[in-house]
Amino acid sequence: MEQIKRATYFLLTLILLGSIGYMIIEKWNFLDSLYMTLISITTTGFNEVHPLSYGGRILTMTIIITGVGTIAYIGGRAAQLIIETQIFRRRRVDKKVEKTQNHYIVCGYGRLGNLICDELAAQGIPFVVIENDDARIDDLIENEYLFVNADATTDEGLIKAGIDRARGLVAVLPTDAENLYTTLSAKVLNPNIFVVTRAVEEETEKKLIRAGANRVVKPYEIGANRMVNLLLRPSVADFIDIVSHQKGVDLGLEEVVVGPNSFLKDKTIAESEVRKRLNIIIVAIRRPSGEFIYNPTPDVIIYEGDRLLAIGQIAQLNQLNQLS
Incomplete structure (x- = not known):
């Protein structure tokens, strides 16, 4: 200079x-x-x-x-x-990526990937994007998002993004074939990683599940259900928007995992006093076996490994997460 x-x-x-x-x-x-x-x-x-x-x-x-x-x-x-x-x-970005732990990997920074990154950033969730399109990389730099310039379908790209240290991965690449290959590679490199992937074709869903995807999202199906809910049950749809971390609203729906040292462990909902202490409502409990208990009564016991679906103010939900 x-x-x-x-x-x-x-x-x-x-x-x-x-x-x-x-x-x-x-x-x-x-x-x-x-x-x-x-x-x-x-x-x-x-x-x-x-x-x-x-x-x-x-x-x-x-x-x-x-x-x-x-x-x-x-x-x-x-x-x-x-x-x-x-x-x-x-x-500098590469060094930050190398130090990132317990993050999420976003494969693809198209229209859907862009929205996913914006939402993760708004919630303060660490993530790394895998993208190899120069124009999209310029956008990533402008938004100051962590990224690796690589092909998400290759082991090299996933390793550079820290697949071994990541908590989860979302695959939103242009084609179902790419998402399928990425899911398979991710599960081989880290069998415990939680994978959410997009499917456009109906027959691809079963293949993605067999490849190891924990959840498969079909945008057209979700869009159709959303439009029907808005048409028939607009108040319900609006409430779901509010508790889904809508910007400017201090209300949320959170999933809380009960850890070994949690104050909730081996207590009934009444004994935990979450409603009294934090003004939080537990609307459902998911057992480690996958069983759901909807609208649990006060005498339901909370065990280690349970996932609580709680609704309340954002600050109180964050406090509950820290205590769990």
Whole structure:
């Protein structure tokens, strides 16, 4: 950057000295002298202001050679600076990715992947995107999202994104085949990772489940159900929007895992006093076996490994998560 500044100062000095030179040699006024200096440096090719003397021609050649060389130098250094800045940013991102733990991997930064990243970022959830499209990578840099420039269907790309340290992976690549291959590769590299993937074709869902996907999302089916709910049960649909972390609303629906040291462990819902202490309602419990208990009564016992579906204010839900 300092070299570009010095070269710019030199160029401005050249313009000033060139103008003074024409004023002395050719006896021109300042405006004509400045104009001649500028068209000489920029090699615009306009006609001379006035016929040049022998000395004026020598001055013009000197200005052209020196000016063009200086402009080329400034342009080269500016391009180098831009490239070095991009490389530095990429290296800084790579180092951050290497240090990221318990994060989520988003495979694909298309329209759906973009929305997923925005929602994760809004909730403060760490994530890493795998993308190899240059235009989308520029968007990732602009949004300051962590990413790796790689193919999500390859083991190398998943390893670079920290598949061994990740909590979960969402595959939203353009085709079902790519999502299938990514799911299979992810489960081979980390059998315990939770995988959510998108399916467009109906017959692909079973293949994705066999490949190891924990959940398969079909956007068209979800969109249709959503539109029907809005049509027939608009208040219910609106309430689901509110508890699904809608921006600007301090109410949420959270999944809380009961750990070995949780204050909830081996207590009934009444004994836990979550309603009294945190003003939170437990609307369902999912046992480790997969059994769901909906609208549990106060005498239902909470065990280690249970997943509680709780509704309440965001701050209280976060507190419950910390205590669990």
